[in-house]
Amino acid sequence: MAVVSALAFLPGTAAAQPDAPSAPAVPAAQAAQADGSAMSYVVNVRKGHGDRTAKYVKKAIVKAGGEVVIAYDQIGVIVVHSSDPDFAKKIRGVKGVQSAGATRTAPLSAQTSDDIDAARPLSAKEAKAAAGTAADGQDELEPLQWDLPAIKADQAHKESLGSPKVTVGVLDSGVDDTHPDIAPNFDRNASASCLGGVPTQKDDAWRPVAKESDHGMHVAGTIAAAKNGTGITGVAPGVKVASLKVAEPATGLYYTEAVVCGFVWAAEHGVDVTNSSYYTDPWLFNCRTDDDQRALVDAVGRASRYAERKGAVNVAAAGNAKTDLAQDEIIDKSSPNDTTPVERTIKTADCFDLPSQLPGVVTVSSTGAKGLKSSFSNYGKGVIDIAAPGGDSTAFQKPQPPATSGLILSTLPGGKFGYKAGTSMASPHAAGVAALIKSAHPKASAARVKALLYQQADATACTDPYDIDGDGKVDAVCEGGRNKNGFYGVGMIDALDAVRK
Secondary structure, eight states, X not given: OTXXXXXXXXXXSOXXXXXXXXXXXXXXXXXXHTTTOOEEEEEEEOTTSHHHHHHHHHHHHHHTTEEEEEEETTTTEEEEEEOOTTHHHXXXXXXXXXXXXXXXXXXXXXXXXXXXOOOEEOOHHHHHHHHTTOOTTOOTTGGGOTHHHHTTHHHHTTTOOOOTTOEEEEXXXXXXXXXXTTGGGBOSTTOEEOGGGOOBOGGGTTSOOTTOOSHHHHHHHHHHOOOSSSSOOOSSTTSEEEEEEOBOTTTOOBBHHHHHHHHHHHHHTTOXXXXXXXXXXXXXXXXXXXXXXXXXXXXXXXXXXHHHHXXXXXXXXXXXXOOBTTSSEEEEXXXXXXXXXXXXXXXXXXXXXXXXXXXXXXXXXXXXXTSSBXXXXXXXXXXXXXXXXXXXXXXXXXXXXXXXXXXXXXXXXXXXXXXXXXXHHHHHHHHHHHHHHHHHSXXXXXXXXXXHHHHHSBXXXXXXXXXXXXXXXXXXXOOEETTEETTTBTOBOOXXXXXXX
């Protein structure tokens, strides 16, 4: 459940864990402090009050029973641990505090294993068959990558592979920089682990550990796997990729403090594009009407805006619940996903998927090998900005030979390759194209790169009727015109235009 935006529910493919049964939610503080365990919080200092206010708030945090873990003074966000069940209530009443809330509903000492299913690995037979069909200039497995010609990346690569001066930051689980397709393009200086909200580069902390999700590794390969004659080819195989580890290895959960750290680190280490193929746990939607969740919206929003002000284009996955995100109300049965979920009805005017629905973030929907919205992809007029290949069930959208799977092939830890599908796979395609645009326009601002990304997209009309499984029933309704609609936003990303225009 940690990554509804990460893996799609497809026949015969890996999927996120099924929803737990609904039950009354236990307040975060009560769940944590029942045994005296500490909770993690973010405290957001009011803007425009300077260093004196921040210092005052930090003293108040200690007085209220909290311990400052790290303070991101540049955006006014403080990460705090406290075992006091009344900490949030106390600190919200302090002058200079805009919002404060628990980042999780499980205590820091109570994390348990909830690993994500692994990708379907590429078989030796498939690899051998693909290598036999590779044309001159293609990497061995590129014939299996139907997604590259779908966005004209194969044509774009004849003119440009992207610039090594451009870096894409992967906010995700760890990236194995020893992989032959990642090593040539890896940016160590811009990489770090942000677990717990504190950045560290010690002992290559950005790498995946045993039993950790391979999700971030798959994303990284889609963006920038090297064009080196072997393996696969990334969308922008000449740019750099950095690992910003924000997913807990044992649980696969992406908590606010780590996400904030990831965006701030990216902002201050020259990252040009960020990719977020997840939603910020434990809430599928964070509602500003809730004191805790409002603090999470504030904190992640401040961090993502800071990264954009520093020049980064932030790209994020729309999610895989095949939900119309533009409707007024949505039933959420999966939150909180670190303890026991409880069914709730959220109002979309007040509640947001973080970071994909934050202002300025490029929200990406997924398409399959036939160019149709993927069966699992979220959608919504005014919510989806652009579309990109994320794969689909091969039974629904079968690619042209020599490709055999409707899923997306990319890198896995340990020098391996495998298939996944989801809007998590679509988002890095868009991030890769943004990196190609930045390569062609090195002085362009984040706003300019986004404008070009949208201008160059291939307009895609609504699929009407949309009956993806062919059972005679409409599976989703697309609203809007050819140039802007709920399924495809402004259209399909275009890698060729990215290097030419």
